[in-house]
Amino acid sequence: MSLPTIVIGAGVGGLTTGAMLANNGHNVMILEKSSKLGGRTAAMEYKNHILDNGFHIMPFYKKSAIFTILKNLGIESRLKLAKVDDIAFYAETGFHIYPKGMVDLLKLSLIPFKSRVRLLKLLLPLAFSSIEKTELWDEIPLTKITSDLDADTNAFFEAVCMLAFADTADHISLGEFARTIIRANPFKGGTSEFAYPDGGGYDSICKVLGEFILEKKGEIHTKQSVKKVIVENSKVTGVVVSDSPNSEKFIETNSVVISYPAYTALNQLFDENVIDKKFVQKIDKLNKTTSVVEVHFALNSQIDTRQVVFPVGDNYVTKGIFFISNITPSVSPKGEHLIIAGTPVLPSETEDPEKIKSIVSKMKQEISSIYPTFDSSLLWERPMAWKLVESVVKEPGKVWKSKMPHQIPGIDGLFFVGDSTVSYGIGTDSAAHSSILCAPKIESFLNS
The missing domain is CATH 3.50.50.60 (FAD/NAD(P)-binding domain)
Known part of the structure; x- marks a missing residue:
């Protein structure tokens, strides 16, 4: 043999x-x-819940x-697989639907109509580029094309980067961002659909x-x-x-x-x-790897029917709230609900227990401000700080x-x-x- x-x-x-x-x-x-x-990517079982190392x-x-x-x-x-398609932004003006395609950008209530048109003009050339052409942009930062946009439109880019890269826009290459837009473009054979293993992670x-x-x-x-x-x-x-x-x-x-x-x-x-x-x-x-603080929360009631919510704006430390048990109930025992909230941090902050405690406290306050029943529903929390979330640079x-x-x-x-x-x-x-x-x-x- x-x-x-x-x-x-x-x-x-x-x-x-x-x-x-x-x-x-x-x-x-x-x-x-x-x-x-x-x-x-290995998950773990904790108090009968399946916890991801990151949101898979x-x-x-x-x-x-x-x-x-x-x-x-x-x-x-x-x-x-379970589809992940009920995604929303949360801003001071309330909840706003996350666009699932280019046409949906015109319906993006998060930002003013003029900004939506400008955003569409910015993204369309990227969406219809070739993968080969994006290689020419690999050394250009994404912020090269976003730095002069208004705050609301920049908040949109931050949310997209959190969903697609688990990182902030200033860390992303324009080439890599463009390839993501191309892969989501149905006119190029792509899809903006996301999925999650029904068994968890x-x-x-x-x-x-x-x-x-x-x-x-x-x-x-x-x-x-x-x-x-x-x-x-x-x-x-x-x-x-x-x-x-x-x-x-x-x-x-x-x-x-x-x-x-x-x-x-x-x-x-x-x-x-x-x-x-x-x-x-x-x-x-x-x-050079992404570092994050993330917290799993177990609740005794469902505080939202959505699957993913992105708080947007500089006032929010929390960059993503993922309602795992809304995607697939199999991750939690009957009558309990699992969510995970996360935010990118500096690598040094993952080694500072007091800093982690402060970030977690702030995230809990923010989630409570969005969902008033959060505190009374909370059964337990499990904070984690990761230096190695994505090895891909x-x-x-x-x-x-x-x-x-x-x-x-x-x-x-x-x-x-x-x-x-x-x-x-x-x-x-x-x-x-x-x-x-x-x-x-x-x-x-x-x-x-």
């Missing part, structure tokens, strides 16, 4: 890659250091990279992919920490794996796929001088093809996938898109 292709990491990038390879008859072995699948929305629904892979594998029916997706890999005679081993990738004479020859502090074993292979952030892997998994130091320093610059000059390449020239059998590698999109969708781009390269190597 042929040597296995070792996939390091059972997150979305590793599992989508492994599933595509296994589907085409290749010998696949997934090695995951934790006890469960999902990587950074599926952008562009059936046009997303993840859904495309599931469909190509013939297993899309195994994943039950991306664990559902990873479970489906994991089961498929096993059906195709692939192997998945958890609690297996890869310590080193062995490269001899510019060729991959194996990996060193540990399943306990005092135990190591060598697994022979001629192909390795690394599916966690490349800037981490390059510094941890290789002997000195295997990877050019200047190359490593270049990739290290991608190590969205900053100008560090997106799409400026990220980590899928292969390092001169090393045979070594591949990289995941949201830190060449791909577009956000987070998990970017990781799946990376797999779509890289899998043919891996297959070409294996078949040769």
Whole structure:
């Protein structure tokens, strides 16, 4: 039997890659250091509620990279999805409907009519651009075209960036924003629909992919920490794996796929001088991640029937309120309701307990001002501060093809996938898109 292709990491990038390879008859072995699948998307159960690590929305629904892979594998029916389409803004003037398409922008009551027309004129050229043209804008900040807009229109951009990127507009590349608008344009074959796994979080997706890999005679081993990738004479020859502090074993292979952030892997998994130091320093610059404070709240009553609400304006610390149990009741026990509120913060603030406490307090006050019954309905809260929400860099000059390449020239059998590698999109969708781009390269190597 042929040597296995070792996939390091059972997150979305590793599992989508492994599933595509296994589907085409290749010998696949997934090695995951934790006890469960999902990587950074892994959810947890807390007081009988399913809590996401972040809000795991599926952008562009059936046009997303993840859904495309599931469909190509013939297993899309195994994943039950709930649509996320009841979205609103909240401003001092009350609730305003979130536009689901270009035409809806003219109905956007959040901003004055003249501003809506100007916004439409600004977005239409982006929506009808080509993906290739957007690459020319990858080094331009989004704020280049939004800086002179009125406050209400800027609030709209901030809300879109929160939904699409989990970040603020000043951190987003114009190229990446334009690709998002194109993918939402139905006249370009896109969709503005969003979805969420009915079982709660991306664990559902990873479970489906994991089961498929096993059906195709692939192997998945958890609690297996890869310590080193062995490269001899510019060729991959194996990996060193540990399943306990005092135990190591060598697994022979001629192909390795690394599916966690490349800037981490390059510094941890290789002997000195295997990877050019200047190359490593270049990739290290991608190590800039979104940091957020988010809070899960369990309630004993439904305070809103909407699914997502974006408070807009400089007065709100809270940038998004996601009513998870309104999307799918399966995340909560009967009679209880789950919401998650979040806001981007500086990385240093995630290490300051007093700062986190202050942010959470402010968010609770804001939610109470929008929903007067919030305080009396609150059962418990669980604050979290994340330094690593999206490994994908969205900053100008560090997106799409400026990220980590899928292969390092001169090393045979070594591949990289995941949201830190060449791909577009956000987070998990970017990781799946990376797999779509890289899998043919891996297959070409294996078949040769």
